[in-house]
Amino acid sequence: MENPLLQVKDLKTYFRTEDGLVKAVDGVDFEVFPGKTLGIVGESGCGKSVTSLSIMRLLDEKGYVAGGEVLFSGQDLLKLSEPKMRKIRGNDIAMIFQEPMTALNPVYTVGDQIMEAVALHQKKSQSQSRKVAIDMLQKVGIPNPEKRVDEYPHELSGGMRQRAMIAMSLSCNPKVLIADEPTTALDVTIQAQILDLMRGLQKEFGMAIIMITHDLGVIAETADHVVVMYAGKAVEYTDTRTLFKDPRHPYSWGLMNALPRLDLDQESLYNIPGIVPDPLSFPTGCKFHTRCPFLEPICKEEEPPLKDVGNGHLARCFFIEKVMEARRKSKAGERV
């Protein structure tokens, strides 16, 4: 196997708030390989976005990285000086955002914004940058790019803006692209187009993608490997196929079980009982124990480690056999 391009090791990001310390990310591990897509999935507030912002070192003043390493081609990004980090942002690691409506500056043309990054990182002249901008707009499937390059964001539709955003982030040919819910704000047909486009561009440019989403459909369609996050922790890490077929953590199992099944006649869908715990007072022991259907006394006292359950499949649970058993049952269509 190839060497990983980006390695996140036991990342911890905390926020100082007036109510106390919020451990938004508290132990996340993953590796990103060139040309592959890593999915990060979890519900709102589980720390997906904070993980990506920590990698980019773009946390606001209240947040800080309390521990761990982010290794990018051998160097720890968390230890780099700010000017060096700035050279990496946009050039080596780029990012696209959830809201294409607001991620482009309304007072500049789309072309100006793409050219800004190109001129900054690649030291190209105005006319060369413009050529790159038109070229990139063409590549992301914007029709008539020579004309569109001079248009303002408000003249483009949501899907077009997201395409422009992708063009902007890929204009410097980054090695890693972090996509933070890139399709959440778009309607379903446009979503499919954008995901297709990203896959196509990945083949063409060979960049690695970190796909952050709460949508298991997006994960199934794009990701090669998946990290499932819950309450700031990675609870499961495996390849996408295995996660859907054979989840080992009760939370992932719950997510899979909640998906509608075409082969069964279902009156109602499964839902994971309870709500996400308050980040100011996470439960002791396993963070998921308050909602876990397989609860044992030890879960309340001890935090299970992230352990290998075979072939690099990691899960953070003491009782994976119970999950496997439940999975067998639910596959057969029994209620659990």
Next chain:
Amino acid sequence: MKKQNEFRRTLRKFYRNPTALMGIMLLLFFVVIAIFTPFIAPPQDTSNPYNMPRVSWRPVPIQPTADHPFGLIDGKDIFYGVVWGTRTAFRIGLIVSLVSTLIGLIVGSVAAYFGGWLDEVLMRITDIFMSMPFLVGAMVMTVILGKGLDNVMLALIIFGWMQTARLIRGNILQAKEEQYVMAAKALGINHGYIILKHLLPNTIFPVIVQVSMRMGSLVITAAALSFLGLGAEPGYADWGTILSYSRDYITNITDTWFTIVFPGVAMILFVLAWNLVGDALRDIFDPKMRSK
């Protein structure tokens, strides 16, 4: 090309607005006077043209005549003073408002963008300056710095930047949460560039309106200081200074009306011109009125 269209659209809107047109005409009138001052009122002493020349040794006000259409006071030609005072008014208005706005912009945007303790310190300094009454503060400053127009301008700058700082801080606090700022950071763009190129263009319009409104009122404030004897040297071609001569004849208004009316009207029209322009700018920049 697109930008030019936008510019032309703005201009067109300006012309269609009758009050804006009036403001612009008035302003142009003053600009023309300021440009052609030496031809309208040729100075006797070209090395010091701002000093109103003495044309008579009688100190009492003398009614307007053909030679001196605005009359004389303290032996000085009021017409000459009003005409050269236009240049003074522009100098005070432009320099004070531009410099104080620049200071306000720097303080406000740095405070808002970086936040934290820097914001706290800068805004508390702003509060301290705001807590002093403007006119009293400016008076104290001119007393400390000494008489003279330059010192008046300095005093007005020192006590004139806070509103801008607060205004731009508020706007940037709001704008910096926009995702395009995060996107710019994620592209590796540095802080100064983000403030200058991404935040200020999105937030500066209310400040531009404020500047044009203040341009006029600053001239009044400077005149008030001159009237109180804290402004320009006596004899300096400045509307406030001419007004201050009339102080001695305030009980005898029928014989000395010209000492108040001519510089006074000049001042009113000057302020009116800037306010009309500012009002029109406000209408043009207001997004709610944009579509019209």
